[in-house]
Each structure stands twice: as C-alpha cells, then as structure tokens.
Amino acid sequence: PVGEAVAMWRRPNGLEVGQMRVPLGVIGMIYEARPNVTVDAAGLCLKAGNAVVLRGGSEAINSNTAITRVIAQAACQAGIPEGAIEFVDRTEREAAQVLMRLNEYVDVLIPRGGAGLIRTVVETATVPVIETGVGNCHTYVDEFADLEKAGPIIVNAKCQRPGVCNAMETLLVHKAVAPTFLPAIGQQLRERGVEIRGCPQTLKYLPWAKPATEDDWCTEFLDLILAVRVVASLDEALDHIYRYGTRHSESIITENYTNARRFLREVDAAAVYVNASTRFTDGGQFGFGAEIGISTQKLHARGPMGLKELTTIKYIVFGEGQVRE
Template sequence: MSSNVQIDIKEIITNQAMMAKKASQKLATLSSLEKNKALLTMAHALEVKTPIILEENNIDMENGRQKGLSASLLDRLLLTTERIAQMADGLRQIANLNDPVGNGIMSCRRPNGLDIRCIRVPLGLVGIVYEARPNVTADAIGLCLKSGNAVILRGGSEAIHSNKILASILAEAAYSAGIPHGAIQFVSITEHEAVDVMMRLNKYVDVIIPRGGAGLIKRVVENSSVPVIETGVGICHVFVDEFADLELATKIILNAKTSRPAVCNAIETVLIDQKIANEYLPMICQKLSEAKVEIRGCEKCLAICPELKTATKEDWSTEYGDLIISIKIVENIDEAISHINTYGSGHSEAIITTNYNNALKFQKLVDASAVYVNASTRFTDGNEFGFGAEIGISTQKLHARGPMGLEALTTMKYLIYGEGQIR
C-alpha cells in the first residue's frame, strides 16, 4: 500500500475519532431517560429494517462461502430474523438495566473538613476491534451509549456489509432520539492499517477492546499505545474428577463443546481423573464421535482408546473454535488445576464432581474469570449473568474481569468539597 493511501486512512479514522470524542462530552451528561429512549428507538429500527439487514448479511455469507470459511465461522457470521430480534431484545434489556453513571462508590469527611465523594463516570471514547460477529455491533453500541460512552468500531472484513448497515441503522435511530451526532463511528476501511491507526489514537480513544481470535488480540495487546482490555481467547476446560456423576459430565461436555463450537466460552480440553478413565473415556469418546467431534488424546488416552488421534503439546494451548477437542488423563485434582493454570486463558473452567471439598478447592485455586461446578462453561455471557448484552469477556485482571457489562465501561471520579482549606 502506498504512503499516500496510508495517510488517507490515518486522516479518515482520526477525524472519526475526533468527532466521537467531541460527542462523548455531551453524551456523558445525558440522563438515563434520554439514553433509554435512544436504545428503545434503536431496537425498533432493527426490527423494522430486518429485510435490509438480511440482504447485506447474505452478501457477507456468500463471500464467506466463496472464501472457504468453516461452518462454525459461517454460523458466527449468519444473521436471521430471530437473531436480529435477539439483538433488538438485547438493546431493550440494556435500557432496563440500572445506569451506573453517577453512582456513588465511596464518601468520607476528612478531619480537616474536606468532603470527598467518588462516583462512576464514563470512560469517554471506547474503541472496539472485532471479527466476524455482527451482533457485536449492536451489543457494543448499546452498552457504550447506556454507560455514557461514545464508540468507534472496526469490524472484520468478513462481516463488512452486515456491520456497515447495522451501524448505520443504529446511529440514525440514536441521533433521531437525541444522542449527540458523531457518538457512533464505524470504520469501514478493511485494510489492516485501520487497526494500526486506532491503536495509536491516544489523544482521542480512551480504551481499545479487541474481540476475536488469538491473533487479533495478541496483535492489539502487543502493539497498542491506547490502553487495552484483553478479551475473548477461550481455552476452556472441563475436569471430570473421580467423584463425578458421569451422565451429568457427558451432558455438560457435549453442550460446552458442540452447542456453538466457535464461541469463546466453548471448551477445548477435557481432563479426566485416572481413577475413572477406563470407565469414562470410552463413554465420552463415543458420544463426542456421534456428535462429529474430532478427538485428540494424550498417550494414556490412546492406551485405552487407540483409535484417537494423538494430542501434541500444542493442542493444550489451542483454541480450536471448531468441532475438535483434546482429552488428557490426569493423576488427580492437583494435576488438573496445574494443567489449567498452565494452559488456560483465564476465561472459564469447570469441574464435574459430587465432592464438596474438591469443588471448593477447584474454585479457589483455578485462575480464571469464571469457575463452574457441575455446569457448562457456555453460561459465561453478559446476558446469562444478568448484565444485559456484553462488551466482551475480559481475561485479564485490570480493570475488568469476566463478562463486561455497563459498570465495566465506567471509571471513577473524585469530587471534593471544601470551605477554603489549604495544605
């Protein structure tokens, strides 16, 4: 790409960020009533304009098929009337949530008479970089607006037609309902340089949130000068311990792997306690095979089920995003916890057990944002946690962790009241 084109990309995106940053100042002062009115208007617009959205999504789907996208990626890209209705419902749910802006965090009166309060305020301008999931467009815009933030989005090229029409419809509806013009910006430039520009806009963008595969997230984390909230990579495990209800374990594993294999809360590895491996491994392999899941096993697994493919060390740290799973037999719960803390991504982990002490130990020692006992990891989701839609699943520890709802899109401000005190 020529330097002239690069300059044009920088200029275009910088201007978008400038507009959004300016709009964020007024947006931060809007009342909950005003923001909720906009969200409801946006939800209605999605439903009314569903046929147009589906037409644009069909273009993306056809392009995806021609490019040879996998079935799981095409599923993430696909929009249907039902999925658009769910997006609209998500916006209405956000409207019904409590507004965190202005909420008190703490207050105190100092010995010198100063009154100090700490309240929640918007971050300002939130940048979102994401891949082939058009629903992120609606979720991100809705959550950012409700939390008083302007937003600049850059979606993947696979979903460019879907994302452009969604952002256009939502922005038009929001502005008609009183949201400041410019608060919603969509970067339609699909070249990689667009992301590079966004990652350097410290003057305007307050935080950047990448949502997508490991490659995208790694690139943003390692190269951004804008603060980053790392999200999404889901190397999730289910550990079936010696006290597990095996039928329950099978039900959970099948759900966590096969219901939507491309999403970040799907599992990639099953760990089985060696005390039950001879009984349980053939059982779960049969069920997974019937569900057309490719199984890769450790050496101990192959000794029991020699028909399995051999798992390599790489498999333990791979997010397949597909109907592929790795299985490892471990000596005990301690080895299971060690394996998870070594290879997991800090997303979601589960133990299947009827032993209370093992459940507590697992939840205490596993380092992840969500740790389950006898339930599918597929519940790690803002809506399922009661947060409405989510901006992403943070796998880091600062400043947010786990499903990021409205509160995670705020920061704090101290308000100090005095009567002439000096120091």
C-alpha cells in the same frame, strides 16, 4: 450506571468522600466479521455514556456500514449528539493501526476476534487495551465426580456451540474414574461428531481416538474437536490448566467440597465453575444483559463486560469549608 454513587464514607474531619461512576470516554472497537458486534458495541457504549469508534473487518464491511448509518441516524433523532457513533469504513491494516495510536482522542480499545487480531492490537496499540482473550477452556472430572452429572455438562460444554470462546477445548479426567467414564462419554461425543485427540492413557479406553500432540493442549479449536487427558491427581489437573489455559473459563466436576474450594481458589481464570458448563460465561447468562466482550485480563475489567465495565469512577468530596493542616 453513570452517576451511581458506588461508595460513600465520612472522614474524622467531616469530609464526605465518595466514588461515582462516570463514562470511560471514547471507546474504540476493533473486531472481525460478525455485524451483530456493531449494534451490541454501539448500544452498550452509548448506554454507559461513551462515544464509540467502530472498526470492523473486511468480511462484513457492507453490512457494518449500513448498520452504522441506521443506528447513528436513529441516535441523533433520539437526542444523542452527532458523532457519538463513528465507523471506520477503510479496511486496510494501516487504518486500524492509526486508530490504535490515537491517544489524544481515544480512551480505550477493545479488540474482539481471533488470537491474531487480539495479539496485534495488544502489541501495536499505544491506547490502553482491554484484552478479550482466547478461550482454551478446560473441564476436569474429579475422582469424586457424580458421573451422571458430568456427562451432560461435558456434552453441553463441547457440543452446544463449539465455535465460541467459552466452549470446552480440553477434558481432563482423573485416572480413578477414567476406565468407567471415558468409554461412555467418548461414545456420546463420537455420536455427536466430535473428534477426540487423546493422551496415551486415553487411547487405551478410546482406541478410535487420534493421538494428541503438544499443540493440541494449547489450541482453541472452535470446532468439534476435543483434547482429552487422563491425570493422576487434582494437582496434575491444576498444573495442566496453569500451563495451557488462557485464563478464560475452567470447570471442575466433583462432589468433594475440599477439592471444589481448592479449584476455585487456585485456578487463575475470569470464570471458575463447580459442576456447571463453561458455556455460561456470558453477560446475558450472568444477568448483565448484553456484553461487549469477555476480558481475560485483570485490569480494569475481568470476565463478561456489561455496562458497569464500560465505566470508571471518580472521587466526589463534600466539605463545609475544611482546609488541610
């Protein structure tokens, strides 16, 4: 997208003013474990015209070192300037802290990992940070839900890949459909090995479930564990999401147009769904190709971050000798 003119307009004095996409500059990636992030981050940053400094965790230091060496050599052979891909091979915390404060050299930091890592980067860094957040995602089954549609969505949102940030962690069910829906969906989830932690009302319909604690409502389990709560209204569901959500991905199952529109309008999250699984919050699924992370903040990017989110804009102005009076 670098060099793309995203807007252009003419002023009354004849000046043509536009916005052009340009690279962010040098991007610092601080991440845990998964060596695939090394390749994804390097490829995306270079494609958007940026240089990248990679700092992976100690869990995969040998793999990350080897991968970076290979892709850096390949990049040079393809004509990319030497040094466009750099890797910090020191795993001690002090090395990461130095990277977080290199304002003169690094334009933005993107942390990827657990809540502890992200919180440390946000609180420690003096370099601007794009926060990729924790996913305490909810699905709300409305009183006007198509229950045959709701079942597969919930099973997918919880079970398809429970250890990722867009998996559902809490299920909210309207009291009008709970007596019918909860025993059925509870059995489906139980057969798939899901441990359910429910509110007192939920335990009436699922006596084998465990009682939910206050901590369960705000926990990203990343496991086959699901918190379940029966709510009296859409208002109560919205209040619960507002209190415990992490502004990642939220979904409503409903055939009621008014409720669907209200949910879309009032839920503060990077991705809000109607009648679909939260598992779709992903750059590939949204048609971006690869992603560098999912931002839960509002500046400068929000949601899955592809190539465009790794650029900024500058103003370009064409004149014919105009001077300001």
